[in-house]
Amino acid sequence: MKLLVLCALVAAAAAWPNFGMMADSPGGASDAQKQHDVNNILWKIYGEIRDPHLKELSQTFDPLSGHYDDGGVSARRLMKELNDERLLEQKHWFSLFNTRQRQEALMLYDVLEHSTDWDTFAGNAAFFRVRMNEGEFVYAIYAAVVHSHLTEHVVLPPLYEVTPHLFTNSGAIQAAYKAKMTQTAVTIKSQFTGSKSNPEQRVAYFGEDIGMNTHHVTWHLEFPFWWDDAHEDHHIDRKGESFFWVHHQLTVRFDAERLSNYLDPVDELHWDDVIYEGFAPHTMYKYGGSFPSRQDNVQFVDVAGVAQVRDMVLLENRIRDAIAHGYITGRDGTVISIMNSHGIDILGDVIESSTYSPNHEYYGSLHNTAHIMLGRQGDPHGKFDLPPGVLEHFETATRDPAFFRLHKYMDAIFREHKDSLTPYTKEDLEFTGVSVHSITFNNKLTTFFEDFKYSLINAVDDSPQAQDVPIYAVIPRLANNEFKIDYRIDNNNEREVMATMRVFMWPKYDNNKVEFSFNEGRWHAIEMDKFWVKLSPGENSLTRSSKDSAITVPDVPSFQTLINKTKEAMTSGSEDMAVAGLHESTSFNHYGCHDGKYPDKKPHGYPLDRRVDDERIITGVSNFKAMDIKVFHTE
Known part of the structure; x- marks a missing residue:
């Protein structure tokens, strides 16, 4: 893997985010x-x-x-x-x-x-x-x-314990019902879908990870496509751009996992091509039957009451035409330029499409409609009256590997726009007087699987004859050892400066063992951290723990833990009922603050979001540092 660190200037007018707890609770209750x-x-x-x-x-x-x-x-x-x-x-x-x-x-x-x-x-x-x-x-x-x-200040219980059916395979759910009926406390080992004969099973741990599923649905709750400023009290800053970035990161991370498991990167889905990989969800609704399956090598067909395939091709062509021309046409005929840093935000609103789209009638809803189109290919005409597929729920969408192929397709459209922008110049990138002198990892980077246990008590029905008994599911989750990075940064200015540290990592080689060019590699870059730091004149040494990374958040406390801590708080009169720092980290790390403002002025992915015609433009500035690192996996 290649690690890249950029130390960039923070604009003087940028406000430091404040996530402090309020002393008084609005609304007349503690x-x-x-x-x-x-x-x-x-x-x-x-x-x-x-x-x-x-x-x-x-x-x-x-x-x-x-x-x-x-x-x-x-x-x-x-x-x-x-x-x-x-x-x-x-x-x-x-x-x-x-x-x-x-x-x-x-x-x-x-x-x-x-x-x-x-x-x-x-x-x-x-x-x-x-x-x-x-x-x-x-x-x-x-x-x-x-x-x-x-x-x-309310902490929502984890969705996988509120609606376990959407996160747990049907075998585990059936075992939970048996445990309730027999009044037997049990811990059930849950399985990923598929079998070893399916190569996609090698990366099921990523798409079916309940933490990742929770992240996906939580992001869409915080940045909902239905958000209408006319009925809300604030505008969500850079919502379209964040839509692009969070799904781009999911896509490149999935490709990195595939390379680590000797699989090729995912191919884009295309409306005139077959969907090569089928999918059997092995999950069921609480009420309404099982999630539909899809066979291998299915050709896209029209979906009754949703859209025709040709409609999707038409919408895609309109969007690509807008990118080629460098502007979006508003619903009133106005010309809205996208040939700037703000263009990605407009384009994201158009592709999703959210209520922020400047012309929903013309550009349609490529993303949302595509999710339904793909999710219904198992029963496109409603002949069997099947319930919605996994692609029609943010909780379950990433379980289907086709999710990543769908977003790879949209990611290519976003890249088409980004590559049309003028590359950054040296002046855009350098931080005068600041240089990254060295980067040192204090220990070996290691990943491993560990069992994660969560409650299935809300998966089963109540009855007067059967009291609640402890019922848990346990499933392996990818984890990593904690590591720390020591940075040595020189500030040759005569004053203290504020800087943003941006850390990215991308695979060094592709699936054919060919080293990525800088321009190709930077599009596969995974954001590892982003944080602010004050640099005093002279040499600065700082250490950053992986646990403090801006892209990581702790697991939400279990439902029972929240109940217990709330009971303690109400008994003692204390307001401390959750995990220390939980509000702060979840507020910022999903790409925004509670008031809708994003606390950074640079584009997501800067400075790797635009094409790099000559890598020396970036590697030649002193505030940039790159190194090769190895990540090991242990069984």
Whole structure:
């Protein structure tokens, strides 16, 4: 692997991010009380509410009596849909890509988001918990907790313990039901899909990792494509660019894992070509049957009620035409240049397509529609009335290797745009007076698999005859030893300067053992860290632990841990109910702050995001340092 470090100037006007805990909790309730209510409203989502107070609220609270900053418009709209019996029934699958189901979930999100006090928020949560579809309810609660000011310090329980069916293979789920029926405490060894005869099984640990699945769905909760500034209190900064970057990073990381397992990089999907790899999810919905399978060598066909293949080709051509011309045409006919650093942000909004797209009618929704098109190829005409495929859920999408082929296809479109921009010059890259003198790793870089255990108690139904018993799933997850990097940086300026350290790593060789050129390698670069540092005049020595990396976050505490710590906090009167630093790290590391602002002015991937015609332009500046490193895997 090749490691590259760039020390870049931080603009003087850039604000340092502040993620300090607020002393006062808005909304008239303590943080501990809010955590308690969220815990209980999400526990056993398909069963009855167990908390007496919330259970009473579910029957006595009147949403129209609540306090809202929209005058109660959202509450009245949802109540009318409920009273007119238009809402999706309970015990039915839910998909965010289903337009009507998404609208219903967002109706509840609006009610919660516009609640101005905790009594109103909690009352609505309890009331609609027992009346709305469970999937819609869970999505609305998670989205509201992520974005509401009332829940700034609430820690959401891990989704894989709230809706385990979306993260666990069906064999483990069936074993969990047996354990509940026989009242036997058990730890079930869960398996990845497929078999050793399928080469894709070698990298199933990546696409099916529950931490990665959680990251993917969490990112889309924090940067939702449905976010509308007209109804929210802030604009999400660089949302389209972040869409590009986070999926680009998933794609290049997956390719790196493949190279490490003697597999070729993934090929792009194309609308006029076959989907070579099939996929059998081996997972089931809680209600609604099993996730559909797809055979090998399936040709893309039209999907009834969604799109025709030719529509997808047309949208792709319109977007590529815009890149070739260097501008997007707005819905009012205005010319919007993308030949600048901001162009990737506009293009990301167009390709996804989010509500930020300047012309959704013309450029369509390439990403979202493609997910449905690919997910439905097992039953494209609805002949067998199958539920949505794994590609139609952010929780499950990466389980299908075709997810990465789909995003490789879109990544190539993004690269087409990036390569059309003028390469960075020496003046764009250098940091006058600053040089990276040396980089030293304090120990060997090693990866290994370790067992990860999580609860399946919410996967099984309740009954008066069978009490809850401890039921866990255990699955291997890729991990690495902690390592530290020592940096020695010289600041030859006569004053203290603020700098951004950017660390990237890419495979040195391709699948044919040919060394990547700098220009090709930099597109495969994996962002390893990014942090700010004050450099005093003279020699500066700093040490950075892998645990502090900007791209890593701790696992969310287990559901039971949150419940226990919340109980302790409420008993003692303390607000400290979560893991130290959890709020800070999760707020920043998903590429943004709680107010929607991104605390960095450089493009994602700078300075490797633009083509490099001559690598000496980058390697020749003193604030850049490269070295070869080896990563070892131990069994």
